Amino acid sequence: MTKNTPRELFEKGLIREDQFSKIDLIISGKVVSVFYELQTLLYLGVLLFTTGVGILIYMNIGSLGHLISISALILLSIGCFYYAFKKGVAYSNESVKPVTPYFDYVVLLGALVFVSVAGYLQFQFGILNENLELVTLITSVFFFYIAYRFDHLGVLSVAITALASFWSVSISPQKWYSGTFFETANLHIVAIIFGVLVATIALVLEMRRIKMHFTFTYLNFCSLLFFAGAITGLFISAWWFVYLLLIYGGCVFAYLMAMRRKSFLFLLYAFICAYIGTTYLLEKTILRDAIEIWFLYSIFSCGGFIYFIIKFKNYFK
Amino acid sequence: MKHAYNEVNLYNLAVIKESKRWSSQGLIEEDQLKNIEQEYPCSFYHPNIIIRILLFIAALFALSGVTGFFALLFGNGGEKVLPLACLIYGVISFALLDRILINQNRHYKSGVAECILYHACGFAIVGLGWMADFNTYVVLITCLLVFSYAAFRYLDLLTTMAAIGSFAGLLFYACYEADGIFQQVIPFVFILCFGSVYVITRKLKNHNHLKFWLLNMMIVEVISLLLVYAAGNYLVVRELSINLMNLELVEGQDIPFAFLFYALTIFIPLALLYVGIKHKDVLALRVSLIAIAFTVFTFKYYYGFGHPEITLTVAGALLFSIALLLSNYLKKMRGGFTRENHLAEKWANLNLQAFIVSQTLGGNQSGAGKQTETGGGGQFGGGGSTDSF
Incomplete structure (x- = not known):
């Protein structure tokens, strides 16, 4: 990309003259x-x-x-x-x-x-x-x-x-980092319910074609809350298996949203949360001791994941 | 030596990216974008930013697994073997990145590529530094060389910053160690040195055969300007003199050449502003805005931090009014400046902006949260999402 590129495109007939004159003004820095x-x-x-x-x-x-x-x-x-x-x-x-x-x-x-x-x-x-x-x-x-x-x-x-x-839930990654998230008992359940409810409302609003460009913001906050709540539940609750299923459910939903909206942010959430969930599951069941196994696990799981993404690169552009 | 990528692909990718910006701003039509994409095919693997982040994280975990294994194997190697092992591991990483990932699989800043690059830099530096028992000079020079190589060959921006940072570190350390008069003139050395770097880079930017390094050069420009300003800033000079050079100031005493630094603190931002407006240089303009803000902070720091809330309010009101007036003034194009948005910046995303607003402005609405026990809120209650300012 150089200052001559617009002219080159124009000469190849890829852009029209009026477009060229507009673009050239900007690219050449005459208009700032x-x-x-x-x-x-x-x-x-x-x-x-x-x-x-x-x-x-x-x-x-x-x-x-x-x-x-x-x-x-x-x-x-x-x-x-x-x-x-x-x-x-x-x-x-x-x-x-x-x-x-x-x-x-x-x-x-x-x-x-x-x-x-x-x-x-x-x-x-x-x-x-x-x-x-x-x-x-x-x-x-x-x-x-x-x-x-x-x-x-x-x-x-x-x-x-x-x-x-x-509802006493804080949507602030800075807060979660400093560990003041969900200080009260069972607040993670509130977060999960809040996330699901508000997401549902947002989707209903979208179906009625009311401010459809707001849906992303709703869903983004809802998924952050939902996943933060579910992962907290996974780590602290005796019923961790239920939370694992919730995480998987959320991941499927986020994945569908990502594909439908062409928004890769939800894909990021889905993959990271699914990975955390699955790793926890394996830690609880098969992979108990021996640090070598964990090294192998991280190599093969992440390596496999990278291979998967690149293999389907037309899908995950 | 040149960069590691195929030039045709690199150029075509840049054209496609730029055309996409034009298209999203309505400057060209969808069909035209499709035609351009066909005319300028690009076989790089260069996914979007989110996938890149995802791949970066995954590669980081995978590599830490690999490193872990090697650590288990060579862990008992001792002082003799380990540095060499690190260095070899780093060099092999560079080779793999170059030959397999970039040459064979045509990765271009794919997330995986960056991860391996930083990993390789890290191990090469640690290996070389360790061989010299982490002598500061050796470490700084190694950093400079390795980062410059990575920045130059892989057109990487983060290592560009690291390289210029190491250069600044080296310069500072050399003057600092030289003692005596050299310690006194560090600010002037910095101003001269990075001033020239800035001027040279600006010249180099116009060379056509360096076009692929344009972004790297812009980063060098910005950082040089910031360093020039920082070197002349009263607050920076004073605090560094006191903390590093054991300068002791009694009440009523000031640092040597204090008036000069006061003058530079005021003069440099204004000069940058002038250059920015005169030459329509957006980079200089942006740096000057940051510099002006820091100049105000410098003076507030020494002359009355008494009422932060009043300062905040007044500063906010001033900024808002200035922006409003300027915006109205630039309703028509004046001197080539316009308030209209021509091309969307890569990082400017409406949803991201909204998220930032909610994270920074959510609080200070009501005193309510103060008394609610369960409120996940911040110090100012209500919104529950504020920073504590």
């Missing part, structure tokens, strides 16, 4: 897009601002300046939503292209600030003192509304994590 730079700045802006506000809001509770800043935040949130409703297009079941490059981030900012302020007001006036979990649920419902109304994948992911945390 700063799209991703701007997006990154916007994202960092939202990240820093909402984090700062999230802390700031709980300091100096009650003072006059505080009242003013809370009002300012409410105004900011209203401003964001005013912009979003005024500029944004009407709701559609299809994917909607944002009207401006920063539209999505204005919506995100508005939603996060609104939830921060609402959370603070509830904390201050204790409207829902009896059941605080409800706040998380309401937050999640609000995020779902925003996600569907403005066709926002980022807010949708936040909504799903909030919904999961209402």
Whole structure:
């Protein structure tokens, strides 16, 4: 690939002249897009601002300046939503292209600030003192509304994590790594049920052709939760065989999803989880002692796997 | 010496990849993409990124099994045999990669190939270093040579980074060991050295016969720029001087040439920004953004970290407003810059972005989680998925 490639393609008649002139401008560097730079700045802006506000809001509770800043935040949130409703297009079941490059981030900012302020007001006036979990649920419902109304994948992911945390389950690989995942007993069962339920809902929504491009995000979170739950169950429960069957079932499902959607991420989940499950099964049954056997096992299982993937390379492109 | 791959295939693969980007952006039509794919056939085995990751992991396990076996066989070999065994094992790995995987089976960055490459590098370096009793010079020079070889011959990007990292390490260590005045001038040596590396690489990028190394050269460029900036950065120089060179500062005292480093901390990012805008150089532009952020951090670090939450809020508001204004300003194309997305970056995936958003912005919504015992939530409750900032 060089700067002359577009011309070469044009001369071979593979692209038309109008296409060539457009592409050549970009490849030769005469026109430079700063799209991703701007997006990154916007994202960092939202990240820093909402984090700062999230802390700031709980300091100096009650003072006059505080009242003013809370009002300012409410105004900011209203401003964001005013912009979003005024500029944004009407709701559609299809994917909607944002009207401006920063539209999505204005919506995100508005939603996060609104939830921060609402959370603070509830904390201050204790409207829902009896059941605080409800706040998380309401937050999640609000995020779902925003996600569907403005066709926002980022807010949708936040909504799903909030919904999961209402059920006390954390969808965060960083948390799992630090070992705080499923600290309460039987939470892995909740994770499995949550994963299955939400995945079912997502698939039903897809069949009704409502926001079909959201399905991937749902399924991704659901498979992460499902597999994390099932693998935890496999390791800690006496009923490990049941969890093994669950893992295999999940793998078959993920495999089918991967093939249907041409999304290899699910394939990755399926293979890794199936491997973990099978290795555990073998460890429990046949392969007990002797480190040499484990070396042989890793060589032959992984080598065989690589051979399999390459053999069917047209299938796993 | 040249790279290990078939040139026609390499070029065709690059054309196909680029055409796919054009097609996904609607610049050309599906049929045209099909025609291009037929016109530029490529027989490499180069699967998509997920399969590559999968194959990499599998190859890693398989290789650790193989290594384990050899360890059992040669484990008692002792100090004399083991280094040589490592070296031979590494060289054999290189040979297998070259002859069988790349030449016969036409693997091109297939996951398996990378895994064997890193494995081979690792054993070659350990073997050679061990022979010299892990003398720092020998290790650093071996790293530099082996990584450069891997980067050059296999067009690998990770080893390119490792190679330039080892070069920087070698340079630093040499000056550090030389003692006296040399320790003082390390920052200037770095600026001069990597500044020239940057300039040379930029020139080399225009050579047609080096086109297959374009990505490697871009990485060298970015890392050189970052190193130039870091070498002139006040915070880096000060902390390294204190920690490594036992510089002791009493209250009110400053590092030698402090004013110079302050100036460089401010000047380098601005110069990069200027170069980036003037020459429409996206790499310089991106590095300058990172550098500006670190410059702000440097000054905050020494002059008041008092109210992080206010800093965060103000910085966030500023960034957001600047991005909004710039975005509006670039509504029309100005000086060749546009806010529209021309070609999707390889790593820019909407689903990935959404995942990042949910992992970083999920929290700080409500105080609710603070009191719920079962809440898997973070410090700021609710979302349960926040980093603790």
